[in-house]
Amino acid sequence: MINKNSLAAVIAAYKQNFSTHWENEKYKWEAVQHFQDHWDINASDFAEMFTKATDKTNNLLASVNNYPRRMIQLYAAADEEATRAMFINLYDESKHFAERVEKFQSDAEAMRVKYDQGTWRQHFQTLNSISTYLWLRYPDKYYIYKYSECRAVAKVLDSDFIPKKSASSRNLVGEFHLYNEICEQLKKDKELVQMLQSVLTDRCYPDKALKTLMMDLGFYISRFYTKKSTEDHAEWFPMDYSPNITTEEWLALLADKRVFNTKSLKIMKRIKDCGGMATCKQLSEKYGNNSNYYNSGSSALAKRVAETTECPLMTSHNDNAKWWPILYVGKHADKDMAGNYMWKLRDELSKALDQFDLSEIPLYEEEPQAKISQGKEKQGYWWLNANPKIWRFSDIDIGETQRYTLYNENGNKRRIFQNFLDAKAGDLIIGYESYPVKQVVALAKVLEESDGEYLYFEKTEGLVTPIDYATLKNCPELEKMEYFQNPQGSLFKLTKEEYDFIEDIIREENPITPKENMETYSKDQFLEEVYMTEERYETLISLLKHKKNLILQGAPGVGKTFTAKRLAYAMMGLKDDSRIELIQFHQNYSYEDFMMGYKPKEEGFQLQYGIFYKFCQKAANMPDQPFFFIIDEINRGNMSKIFGELLMLIEKDYRGTKATLAYNGMPFTVPKNLYLIGMMNTADRSLAMIDYALRRRFSFFEIEPGFHSxxxxxxxxxxxxxxxxxxxxxxxxxxxxxxxxxxxxxxxxxxxxxxxxxxxxxxxxxxxxxxxxxxxxxxxxxxxxxxxxxxxxxxxxxxxxxxx
Structure with missing residues (x-):
């Protein structure tokens, strides 16, 4: 039994901090969904499958001095079938889970003894890691067990059960029942459930049973709630980690320009000027530059410090959050402060700065216009050539950060190395792929100047219609372009005139839809116009969200096309026709029309992209917005001929999965934010039944005459x-x-x-x-x-x- 009053206080505090807490912890829901999407116990290459399925788990299966995931990879390399058998037994729900956990541990130890070459001192398959495997596989049933968290939860809630050291099976069972009891209370808190549902994305596991939410509440109790009544100094995080760098060592690092460049010293001087602690927002407002300047600049500096000193790193699920603790301790800012999170210089670093001469370092940024007039902050423009052996632009999602190494696999500087050093945050990039298509395929921008090892950028747009190399090469306006002079390398300078010229060509084929004040559209408007009961409307919405592919079938005149378009409006909440594509199939409609194919041109044949391919690219450019592809008379076309390999890719479970297309050899995916709606006339005797392979990928909804609505x-x-x-x-x-x-x-x-x-x-x-x-x-x-x-x-x- 637990103290429900104590639990109510915990939940209230958790809800109050949920928005900021979520940003750091949502990776748990994403890790589960990724595992669900990729786990296949019968995979031909078990090691590869395991690695892929668990590559979003971050610190859950890999932390300082604890490497359970790596050991499983080593076991799979040594004996794939024995490792597979370990997981088959662990996931056998006919057996008691405590017995399965103990068996997994004993099998791991046996593997370690059998295959150890003198380097495997532990197998690291603890209750924590094994319960993580169980949670990933059955997230609606299990929780991750962690002794310190479970004990904190039990004590805060006055539980009858308190975990004890060296009581593994009892602790595992005890936590299971304790968390189940709490979870039942969470389900009653409608506000909390709604808060979770409002932030879950397609990348997150739906967590209908709230097991992951319960687990996260346990983490919140142990990490934050139990510390809220302690003295101010105890609120700083992390208190259990130190980079072990002395004041003297910091002084030596401050003098090393390879570590502390001018930007880094500016950040240090400004924080010292604020009394040794500040939020990025406060620094931005007082001294200039945006908040990301201080955030990314601190992370880049910390990475250089770690590389130079080989200091220990803090365990973190978030790549950024494992770096800044080298320099600072932090805590959530007070409500009346600008910014959300405050950093305070570590004592040793602060003392070193007191002794270091920063007089030549400017405290305030110059006005932007002054910078421009001095030629210091001109916009930069670049041509980035993707190496398909390493990465492709098509592998990057919109807004996703990508980093490019300044050194090749042999450790040598990349060609035109100075270009990597000159690129600045905000510079614009033309994204080009030299194989197999030789096309400009994307636009991007530099996120962060090089940190000595990587240049960071993000993809801002995937081109619906890529631009061929030959089109640009034949333009006299680009004849002096650095890439055309010598294409050996990766990053090439563009003049503003060259960038603008290329962008004009891009926009001719990829026009930007002007933003308009669009009319809102609601469920009530749908019911007024479509003549359907509210219950059937809710069913229709649920089917489309669940399956992503829906066919509206019915007699002539029931308004299938009208319904399809208004269904899209209702899900968007707007009458936004730019996110809707309507086509009609017929007997001669082909894959070449739908996806891509070679069409005759003046000089032979040229690869042309079809309407569905272009619409998918368009949807991928706005991943947070739903898009709707509507197909009238869907059963009039030859389904297998039209869809080809898309029969797999349109399935909900394969959305986001990439397949190589036969025509251009490029990876392609149907984005998760695209919904397919087909219409089928059930009264047309001339049409054969729809292809079974396609039928099982769609939900079918009968649109009935609405006279009684x-x-x-x-x-x-x-x-x-x-x-x-x-x-x-x-x-x-x-x-x-x-x-x-x-x-x-x-x-x-x-x-x-x-x-x-x-x-x-x-x-x-x-x-x-x-x-x-x-x-x-x-x-x-x-x-x-x-x-x-x-x-x-x-x-x-x-x-x-x-x-x-």
Whole structure:
């Protein structure tokens, strides 16, 4: 049992700090989802699969003096099948999990003894690491066990169970029951559940059972909550880590220009001027430069210090967070402060700065205009040639940070080494791939100047239509371009004129959609326009989100295309047609139209990109926004011929997975933020059933005539037209007979859209609908039943002959 009042206080504090806490801890949810996406116990290469599945776990399976993940990789290299068997047994849910954990440990020790070459002193398969494997595989059932965290949770919540040293099985079982008890209370806190759901992305495991949330709460209790009432000095983090660098050693480092460059000394002087502690925001506002200048500059400096001194590093899941503790201790800033997190110089570094001459280091930045006039801060422009043997632009997501080494695999400086040193944060990059396509494929920008080892940049746009090398090479305006003069190397200077010229060519093929004030669109508007019940709307949304691929099927006139577009609007919350693509399949539609293929040009054939390929690239450029590809008459095309390898890539579980395309040899992926909506007419007898391979990748939703919906009834009432009312009653009766007909069925009913969209309701318009839409369809339905057809002709025409 736990103290529920104590738990309530913990949850309140956790919710108060959730937004800042989440940014550091969301990697846990991402690690689980990544594992779920890549784990395959029967993989032909177990070691490769294990490495891929666990490569997002960071400090969970690798920390200072603790290397469980690395040992599994070594075991798999020594005996793949024995290692596989360890995990098969661990994940056998028919056995008690404590027994499985103990077996895993004993098997790991046996492997260590058998294959040790004198270097494997431990197997590192502790309760912590093994419970991590269980949590990754079954995140809706297990938690990661960590003695210190479990003990802190138990004490704070006055639990009957307190873990004890050297009581492994008991601790494991005890934590399981303790955390389950707490988890049940978390599920009752609707606000907390909503907070979690609001920040989860497609990269995060949904965590419906809240097990990972519970585990994170345990981490919060042990790391932050238990320290909140201690003295101020104890609030600084981390208190259990030191780089072990003395004041004298810091003085020597300060004098080493390879470690403390001018930028680093500026940061140090400004923090000292603030009393030895400040947030990046405070430094930015007081002395100039943006917050990232201080954040990234401190991380880069710390890396150089670590490389020079080989000091111990702090264990951290976040690459940045393992560096700054070399220089500082930190804590969350007070609410009335500018910035979120405060750094304080380590005592030894602060004392060294007191003794070091910083008089020549400027305290304040010059005004930007002054810098420009002096030629010090001109915008830089670069041509970056990706080496496909190492990386491709297509492997980088929009906004993802990529680093490029200043030295090749042999340790030699890259060609035109000075270019890497000259690149500055904010410089713009043309992204080029020299193999296999020889095309400009992306735009990027420099995030951070080189730290002596890497240059950091991020991809800002993937080109929907890449630009061929030959197109640029034949332009006289670019004949003096550094890359065209000598293409040996990676990073090449561009003049502003050269960059602008290339960008103009890019924009001719890749125009930027102008931002407009778009009309909002809500669920209520959908229900008003589409004539569907709220329950069916919620089902429709759920199916599309869950499967990402949906086919709307139904009789003619039920508004499938209209529904598809408004479904997209409702999910976007806006009427944004720039994120919707609508096409129609037909018998001659091909893969070359859809994805890519060679088309005749004046000088032979040229590879052309299809509409789906371009739309996927467009969606990938805005990963946080949903995009909708709508296919009318989807079953009229040859599915296998049109989709090709996309049959795999459109599956939800394979979204984001890259496959090499046959035409250009480049990797391609269907982004996770793209939704496919197809429409299929169930009353068209000429169409074969949809391809089974495609069918199992879609959810199918029957769009029914909406005559009985509240929306249609409201529309009908507003028309207030007697003939309309009578005709609709006859159509309802007709639909009942069609649905009961064994040769037809519900899929052949008459849809409501035939009777919508007219500004004014008149008898003339209604007659046209009957004579030229409804009756021709009935002739096709009952061509072999003339008596039934005649009866319904009389009934429908008779609506207009009633004496009223």
């Amino acid at each position: 509240a929306g249609f009834q409201s529309y009908q009432s507003a028309l207030d037209h007697d003939t309309f009312n009578i005709l609709i009653e006859r159509i309802k009766e007709l639909n009942q007979e069609i649905a009961a007909d064994s040769s037809l069925g519900p899929g052949f009913r008459i849809g409501h859209s035939y009777f919508c969209g007219q500004a004014e309701c008149t008898d003339e318009w209604l007659k046209e609908v009957v004579e030229y839409d409804i009756l021709p369809m009935l002739h096709e339905y009952w061509f072999d039943e003339p008596d039934k057809l005649q009866r319904w002709e009389n009934i429908l025409r008779g609506v207009f002959n009633d004496e009223r």
